[in-house]
Amino acid sequence: MTTTWVPVPDGSPFPIQNLPYGVFTPKSGGAPRVGVAIGEQVLDLAAALGDDVFARGSLNAFMAQGRTRWQRVRAETTRLLADEAHRAAVEPHLYAQADVTLGMPFEPGDYVDFYASEHHASNIGRMFRPDGDPLTPQWKHLPIGYHGRAGTLVPSGTPVVRPRGQQRPAEAGGLPGFGPSTRLDIEAEVGFVVGTPSELGRPVSADDFREHVFGVTLVNDWSARDIQNWEYVPLGPFLGKSFATSVSPWVVPLDALEAARVAPPAREHEPRPYLAEKEDWGLDLTLEVRLNGHLVATPPFATMYWTPAQMLAHMTVNGASLRTGDFYASGTVSGPEADQRGSFMELSWGGAEPFALPDGTKRTFLEDGDEVTITATAPGADGVTIGFGAVTGRVLPAVDA
Amino acid sequence: MTTTWVPVPDGSPFPIQNLPYGVFTPKSGGAPRVGVAIGEQVLDLAAALGDDVFARGSLNAFMAQGRTRWQRVRAETTRLLADEAHRAAVEPHLYAQADVTLGMPFEPGDYVDFYASEHHASNIGRMFRPDGDPLTPQWKHLPIGYHGRAGTLVPSGTPVVRPRGQQRPAEAGGLPGFGPSTRLDIEAEVGFVVGTPSELGRPVSADDFREHVFGVTLVNDWSARDIQNWEYVPLGPFLGKSFATSVSPWVVPLDALEAARVAPPAREHEPRPYLAEKEDWGLDLTLEVRLNGHLVATPPFATMYWTPAQMLAHMTVNGASLRTGDFYASGTVSGPEADQRGSFMELSWGGAEPFALPDGTKRTFLEDGDEVTITATAPGADGVTIGFGAVTGRVLPAVDA
Structure with a gap:
């Protein structure tokens, strides 16, 4: 069973087996960006993965990259959040969900x-x-x-x-x-x-x-x-x-x-x-x-x-x-x-x-x-x-x- | 009656009283851009007016500027095409419609x-x-x-x-x-x-x-x-x-x-x-x-x-x-x-x-x-x-x- 070094309360909708994507803006300021929910926090993906495709106000650019890429990013995010060895590098990119505003996650077509x-x-x-x-x-x-x-x-x-x-x-x-x-x-x-x-x-x-x-x-x-x-x-x-x-x-x-x-x-x-x-x-x-x-x-x-x-x-x-x-x-x-x-x-x-x-x-x-x-x-x-x-x-x- | 120095054949859908907007790409190459039809030609608006809002693949950025702006651009385009004094400056920005490809003029919302x-x-x-x-x-x-x-x-x-x-x-x-x-x-x-x-x-x-x-x-x-x-x-x-x-x-x-x-x-x-x-x-x-x-x-x-x-x-x-x-x-x-x-x-x-x-x-x-x-x-x-x-x-x- 995969576990994470991030505290996840019992009954949380967001254990490491989920990792849903959203678009968040820190209440402290800054531009909207793509994040992943884990426990009561959200991981800033652009910062954690060093990839500007996540430094956008919607998921569209990432979604357009196709399934192979979606699977790689999910595997990489899981690895970062599961392995204690990455904690020091990743923890600075976590925001409390209470400290962010969540927006429309994608730019709709039809x-x-x-x-x-x-x-x-x-x-x-x-x-x-x-x-x-x-x-x-x-x-x-x-x-x-x-x-x-x-x-x-x-x-x-x-x-x-x-x-x-x-x-x-x-x-x-x-x-x-x-x-x-x-x-x-x-x-x-x-x-x-x-x-x-x-x-x-x-x-x-x-x-x-x-x-x-x-x-x-x-x-x-x-x-x-x-x-x-x-x-x-x-x-x-x-x-x-x-x-x-x-x-x-x-x-x-x-x-x-x-x-x-x-x-x-x-x-x-x-x-x-x-x-x-x-x-x-x-x-x-x-x-x-x-x-x-x-x-x-x-x-x-x-x-x-x-x-x-x-x-x-x-x-x-x-x-x-x-x-x-x-x-x-x-x-x-x-x-x-x-x-x-x-x-x-x-x-x-x-x-x-x-x-x-x-x-x-x-x-x-x-x-x-x-x-x-x-x-x-x-x-x-x-x-x-x-x-x-x-x-x-x-x-x-x-x-x- | 407003007339133009551009040749407009009898029965043309595009006299100077019309001036419809479209998005065209020269067959000789180049990026899609906004143009106005006049007679059998199309005027490259970005070049003629020196405004990058027309150097786009859709009318949306221009349309978003609102009616006062639409009226000003129409008046200015009419002036350039009506007054022989502008001919030398404007004529290089005209393309024969036969030499361009017309695309979708706007990026649709709903x-x-x-x-x-x-x-x-x-x-x-x-x-x-x-x-x-x-x-x-x-x-x-x-x-x-x-x-x-x-x-x-x-x-x-x-x-x-x-x-x-x-x-x-x-x-x-x-x-x-x-x-x-x-x-x-x-x-x-x-x-x-x-x-x-x-x-x-x-x-x-x-x-x-x-x-x-x-x-x-x-x-x-x-x-x-x-x-x-x-x-x-x-x-x-x-x-x-x-x-x-x-x-x-x-x-x-x-x-x-x-x-x-x-x-x-x-x-x-x-x-x-x-x-x-x-x-x-x-x-x-x-x-x-x-x-x-x-x-x-x-x-x-x-x-x-x-x-x-x-x-x-x-x-x-x-x-x-x-x-x-x-x-x-x-x-x-x-x-x-x-x-x-x-x-x-x-x-x-x-x-x-x-x-x-x-x-x-x-x-x-x-x-x-x-x-x-x-x-x-x-x-x-x-x-x-x-x-x-x-x-x-x-x-x-x-x-x-």
């Missing part, structure tokens, strides 16, 4: 949001189409996805201003309402950051997932259900989603998640060859969603019907190219149990069944001042548990237009 | 595609929902839009590889088909490039359209109707659109389009205040769509129900921010007449009514080797007609996956 949880899609389908089939006919043949707004991906901690927008008329044929959303929601998701680009016109195989995807983050895809409900037929969600999508500051490398790989749920149909996987890329992540500190849901990522490797293959099967920094999210993670649902829409069943908080209050959708925090854990190497840090955000009241 | 032609939306609605209302209930209350893939915006001339993808099963409940699209289509659109960014959480007023939007391009939003038809419910188009979207190389500044401004069609409902416009931003552009050199449609942009200023206001009403390089397109431009339709889907009525080409052949959708070219004209200052150059692309056969 942002795609999938819809890959059968439980989530079924719940939403049952609410929206109570008399029909909860899943649309193609749902089990392909991972449904759509493009979101990359320019409003924001780092964890960014406040979320309650959006205004049009809402469905009270009576069919009437004039639509307009004002602050009254059905503001979260979506607890997992995100995947593309490192290695691909060529236009050349699909990427599901088997090449780890050649292209650098790592994994947590995502809160804030959603205004009333705005979305009025706008989304026939071209999909737009303003109901585009005001903010929060991303966790640490990108957990795929190589830290080897022990978390599991088979996805049994497939109902033989997948088309381009969606077949030689290796399993289901991931045994357990999310925790907290509202103002109260645990409200524990969505299990292992129940997702489509894997991130299948999402990647689908996204490119038409020849669409990948850029370094492209980002795609899983869609809301919901499990089969009521307390495993990753959105308030599901937890309150469309607002019809308010859910109780431990302090006795009840909730349907988000109120001004609410703070939502999503964390996650997964099995790491050597039998340890690794974490993802947190994605958090507080709701601010709508502003006058 | 790409949004609207659906703002009532004739197009009604035609599509009639084909897809023959028994229902052709327009969805919100259509006349807001400009429907969705995010597209910015990473596959390509400059005019880029070949378009026929995409592969899943297609709807022959019988409901059967297995989907998979293969090269057999319903590959165009969408003739007009695009708007954002120069001045905006702050997250702060909507942009329709009245501030010209403070934020730098200029106008032509767009061909290639579409695979069979892929789109199977995938798009409920989250909208994805792979049916994301393989390529072609953009014309010249960005016509808004200031060149003052004489083209017209009132949009009469509104059926009083617009919500955020969609009200103090000034008219309908634009009297006439598009021409050619297939292998044959004119097949002349879509009139003046018939668009929603204006680009309304699209901008809608896109940001929820607080979504703008970045320099954000790009949004109008959606297919179709007029009321059969020969004014901007997609093959409409020209062939879903493939049911093949349309005739002048050489006697008939068409429904695109065949391998087909070349589509979209051009446009508009009224310019001094009673002249200005043009947009062309967006063109040829279809290549699908590649083996």
Whole structure:
């Protein structure tokens, strides 16, 4: 079992088996730079490795160097932090996480949001189409996805201003309402950051997932259900989603998640060859969603019907190219149990069944001042548990237009 | 009437009243740089104005400087090209357009595609929902839009590889088909490039359209109707659109389009205040769509129900921010007449009514080797007609996956 000379408290999300990458700025001053989390500290990689590719405000330049390089840097960082002999040289480049500010870890290219949880899609389908089939006919043949707004991906901690927008008329044929959303929601998701680009016109195989995807983050895809409900037929969600999508500051490398790989749920149909996987890329992540500190849901990522490797293959099967920094999210993670649902829409069943908080209050959708925090854990190497840090955000009241 | 010492042939799209911006590379060598089209030549702006902001491979740095600066540069460029006294100094910085390669004029942020032609939306609605209302209930209350893939915006001339993808099963409940699209289509659109960014959480007023939007391009939003038809419910188009979207190389500044401004069609409902416009931003552009050199449609942009200023206001009403390089397109431009339709889907009525080409052949959708070219004209200052150059692309056969 690999150990480190850096103090790592019991239960820390950041043992040496994890080593996620982020972009930090010392509160004492200086430029943003790339770091690796270890215990309660962060290692300044540019200083520790003497490589300027890390002296940047995003991971993109490093991510573009490709998987062989990612593996070398991970091995070298592990060596520096494991071997006491390096302590004197490396310790000056450690900062307490409390003494740094974490920013957006990568510069986004395109942002795609999938819809890959059968439980989530079924719940939403049952609410929206109570008399029909909860899943649309193609749902089990392909991972449904759509493009979101990359320019409003924001780092964890960014406040979320309650959006205004049009809402469905009270009576069919009437004039639509307009004002602050009254059905503001979260979506607890997992995100995947593309490192290695691909060529236009050349699909990427599901088997090449780890050649292209650098790592994994947590995502809160804030959603205004009333705005979305009025706008989304026939071209999909737009303003109901585009005001903010929060991303966790640490990108957990795929190589830290080897022990978390599991088979996805049994497939109902033989997948088309381009969606077949030689290796399993289901991931045994357990999310925790907290509202103002109260645990409200524990969505299990292992129940997702489509894997991130299948999402990647689908996204490119038409020849669409990948850029370094492209980002795609899983869609809301919901499990089969009521307390495993990753959105308030599901937890309150469309607002019809308010859910109780431990302090006795009840909730349907988000109120001004609410703070939502999503964390996650997964099995790491050597039998340890690794974490993802947190994605958090507080709701601010709508502003006058 | 302003005239120029540069020879401008009769009927040139690029009289001195136009002066669109592009990014060019001399075929004789050298780095990409910003230029302005005049007649059959292009002026190297970095050299002519002695300003390094133009010595870049995109317009973004210049566009980020804001409208006052855009106006100054346009005035200065006009002066240099109008006054014979500057000829000796300026002429060495002119290149024949035949001697340069034109690239993507801007580095895209987000790409949004609207659906703002009532004739197009009604035609599509009639084909897809023959028994229902052709327009969805919100259509006349807001400009429907969705995010597209910015990473596959390509400059005019880029070949378009026929995409592969899943297609709807022959019988409901059967297995989907998979293969090269057999319903590959165009969408003739007009695009708007954002120069001045905006702050997250702060909507942009329709009245501030010209403070934020730098200029106008032509767009061909290639579409695979069979892929789109199977995938798009409920989250909208994805792979049916994301393989390529072609953009014309010249960005016509808004200031060149003052004489083209017209009132949009009469509104059926009083617009919500955020969609009200103090000034008219309908634009009297006439598009021409050619297939292998044959004119097949002349879509009139003046018939668009929603204006680009309304699209901008809608896109940001929820607080979504703008970045320099954000790009949004109008959606297919179709007029009321059969020969004014901007997609093959409409020209062939879903493939049911093949349309005739002048050489006697008939068409429904695109065949391998087909070349589509979209051009446009508009009224310019001094009673002249200005043009947009062309967006063109040829279809290549699908590649083996």
